Amino acid sequence: MYKTLIDVPTLAQNYERPDWIIVDCRFSLADTAVGYQNYQTAHIPGAVYAHLDDDLSGPPVTDHGRHPLPTPQRLVQLFSRLGIDEMSQVVVYDDAGGMVASRLWWMLRYMCHDAVAVLDGGWPAWKLAGLPTTSGIEYNDPAQFTGRPQPRWLVTLDEVDAQPLLIDSRAPERYRGEIEPIDPQPGHIPGAVNLPYGNHLTVDGRFRPSNEIKAELQAVLGKIAPSAATFYCGSGVSACVNLLAMAHVGLGDGRLYVGSWSEWSSDPGREVVRG
Numbered sequence: 585m586y587k588t589l590i591d592v593p594t595l596a597q598n599y600e601r602p603d604w605i606i607v608d609c610r611f612s613l614a615d616t617a618v619g620y621q622n623y624q625t626a627h628i629p630g631a632v633y634a635h636l637d638d639d640l641s642g643p644p645v646t647d648h649g650r651h652p653l654p655t656p657q658r659l660v661q662l663f664s665r666l667g668i669d670e671m672s673q674v675v676v677y678d679d680a681g682g683m684v685a686s687r688l689w690w691m692l693r694y695m696c697h698d699a700v701a702v703l704d705g706g707w708p709a710w711k712l713a714g715l716p717t718t719s720g721i722e723y724n725d726p727a728q729f730t731g732r733p734q735p736r737w738l739v740t741l742d743e744v745d746a747q748p749l750l751i752d753s754r755a756p757e758r759y760r761g762e763i764e765p766i767d768p769q770p771g772h773i774p775g776a777v778n779l780p781y782g783n784h785l786t787v788d789g790r791f792r793p794s795n796e797i798k799a800e801l802q803a804v805l806g807k808i809a810p811s812a813a814t815f816y817c818g819s820g821v822s823a824c825v826n827l828l829a830m831a832h833v834g835l836g837d838g839r840l841y842v843g844s845w846s847e848w849s850s851d852p853g854r855e856v857v858r859g
Contacts, residue, residue, distance in 0.1 A: 586701035588832035589791060590675055592709050599630055599675070605668050605724060606631040607676045609640070609684040610707060613766070619678075626717040628677070628710055632666055632724055636821065640687050646740055647843030648850065650766070650819035651687075656733045659695050663731070667724025668697065670731075677703035677710070681782065681789040686824035690840065694738070695731035702828060705790040739814045739841040741848070747839070749808040750776035751815045753823040754845065761858030766818060768849045771856040773816070779804045781817070781825035791829065798833040801826075805835075816841040816848075 586594070598604055608631040611619035616637055623633045634640055639662055642654030654662065668674055674692060676685040682702045692700040703710070711717070739747060752759045752772050759778040764770035772778070784797050791797065805813055810830055817823035820842035827838050848854050 585699045586673060586675070587698050588701055588828060589704045590701040591704050592713050592715070595675055595703060596713070596715050599628060603671055603673060605666060605672045605674045607666060607674065607688060608633045609636070609676055609678045609688055611636040611678065611684045624719060624721060626719055629716055629718045630722060632722055634666065634688055636684050636687070640691065646738065647820070647847050649843035649847040651821055653820065653842045656695065659691060660729050660731065663692065663695070663729035664727050667727045668729050669727040672699065672727070674700040675703055676700065677706045679707040681785045682706060682825055682828065683781070683822045686828045687821045690824040690827055694734055696734060697731050705788065708789060737837065737839055739839050741843050741851070744773065744841055744848070747814040749805070749813045751804060751813055751826065752776040752778045753781045753815055753817040753826045755780050755782065767846045769856055771849070771858040772845070773848055774855050774857050777804055779826060781822045784825065784829045791832065794833045797829050798835065801830055801833065801835060810835045810838050813838040814841050815839070816844040818844055819846045820844045
């Protein structure tokens with residue numbers, strides 16, 4: 585069972601197995617159609633596609649961020665449509681250092697499906713290895729997904745102030761409020777510390793050595809247990825890279841404020857900090 589990261593050679597040896605479900609999550613915030621277009625042009629053989637806006641987000645129920653978390657019922661429907669059942673080994677990939685793929689990784693684990701891993705290096709690493717690709721649109725036979733949510737992994741807006749540690753996963757300049765390209769106002773949640781998700785990645789989008797990642801996470805966690813740490817980002821997507829990194833190096837599972845900065849900064853009653 586692969587539960588955090590999987591490398592290209594291992595996937596190349598197994599991707600044709602019927603009990604392996606491959607999901608392409610390529611997506612661009614600048615052009616929300618381009619990821620699906622790129623998938624249709626070329627993808628790993630057998631891969632189905634999941635769209636960040638249409639599949640990995642849902643109507644605002646638990647939160648009112650830019651990418652609201654789908655309800656458990658919608659997640660069951662999505663995972664069943666993708667062909668995932670309790671025996672499936674799922675592998676997810678993108679072309680953005682795992683930023684979107686990690687969101688699907690977290691969602692599956694939130695619904696108690698542990699056998700899911702992000703392809704280290706993603707689509708660029710697969711292409712660089714000269715491995716087979718195919719075009720068009722693929723579908724899996726529907727399955728019966730039987731997972732259930734783990735509410736303790738999820739932090740909602742009114743619970744944020746009570747968290748012992750908030751970790752902002754955005755770039756430093758966004759955390760400090762020097763720029764804000766997407767959300768209503770710049771800055772960060774009071775008391776939050778900054779650990780950009782990109783710190784865990786090399787220039788080619790692969791994860792850095794585990795000992796380096798673990799040391800950086802431990803420095804940020806301090807005396808707070810990993811299970812008590814709450815991660816957020818702009819809209820509950822890239823923070824999942826931090827959660828993946830923490831699980832990968834053996835520190836366990838943190839929590840996700842899924843509404844993240846997009847929700848917090850939209851509420852005029854919430855304090856905003858800059859600097």
